[in-house]
Amino acid sequence: MGRKSIKEIRRREIVTAFYQVAKKEGLENASIAKVAKKMEINPSLVMHYFNTKEDLIYELIDFILERYRHIYKPKKSVSDPKERLIQIIDNLFSRKWNTLFDDGVFFSCFALVFRSKRIKAHYKDLHDSLRAMLAKALQEAKDEGAIDVADVKAASDMIFILVEGAYYYLSLSDENNDDKLAIYKNEVFMRLGLTYNVQAAEV
Template sequence: MPKTRIAELRKREILTHLHELIVQEGLEGASMTKVAKRMEVNSSLLFHYFPTKDAALSALINQLLEHYERHFVPMLEGQPDAGARFSKVLEALFSPEWDALTEGRVFYSCYPLIFREAEIKRRFQQLFAQFHAHLVQELERARQHGLIKVEDPALAAHLIISMVEGINFYENILSAPELVEAQYAAFRRLVMQALRAGVV
């Protein structure tokens, strides 16, 4: 096996263990030493691939972006018509499954790092830019089919993303599934009403 392929596999293995540690112990408890212990290797091996923990976190965020790309776009393929497709978009965005798709626990654990690490902030910006671009595309498609009356799809996409992030953040605090589901349903109705009325 080529050395580059071996290195790529090793990096993914490191990131998998780092991801699991963040889920189990939080960002502060997920040290590279603990990752090495889980892998039963010397810590120096990890730093050969990632010189710092922040470098590993940056790569992990990039992995979240890849995960989003692999699942969000294919999820919409094969929808029978424009109406069903757009309904699927809203159902996906305002649902517990979306938080799972974007790896909410890891995502929000890494979020504070944008205030001190420029590279990690850039990775987050890249992820949201991809999300925004896909959402604008879906809004424009829905508008072309007469489903909504949005004047500015780019602005509408920013507002929807703000709502999605807000409710997901709140959901992780509440830990009350029955209340959260009611909120998701209410948000779906409100967003659709606003888009149909051409508020944005």
């Protein structure tokens, strides 16, 4: 894998600055001018790489996906498919998943799927990619006899529905919800027929 070009580096710097502005002021208030001000560059330089704010948002969705991919990067020492799957599920139901990307920016991006077919298609690609990555880990564990599921694609979809629903609801609460996350995680392990002891607090 070769070194990144100056163009790639500059685009990433701009998208990162755009994310930081959106996180601080809200996606609706973020602008090319504000990104340029934060980077202390001329707005024309931002527009050299991104013609419109929508182009920036489109790239921001890729930025989201890249950050979420860290969920699927187990420790180098983990080579066993079962242990790798356990680590992924632990990550999905942890603060790590919830803090990889600002919820306000994420849901602001999501709201745009109802106004832009381009963003809607790209957002769907993001979610499909994450599901495919989980399905791959499930398939590897199934091949080793570590889990008992008939359809890994359906299982992957079920897990994400549970994860996304949980974080949408729990984001409405300022309380510590680790006990609920443990219960949701335990439910996933049981549905997969995965032999693993998960400590879940009763509610």
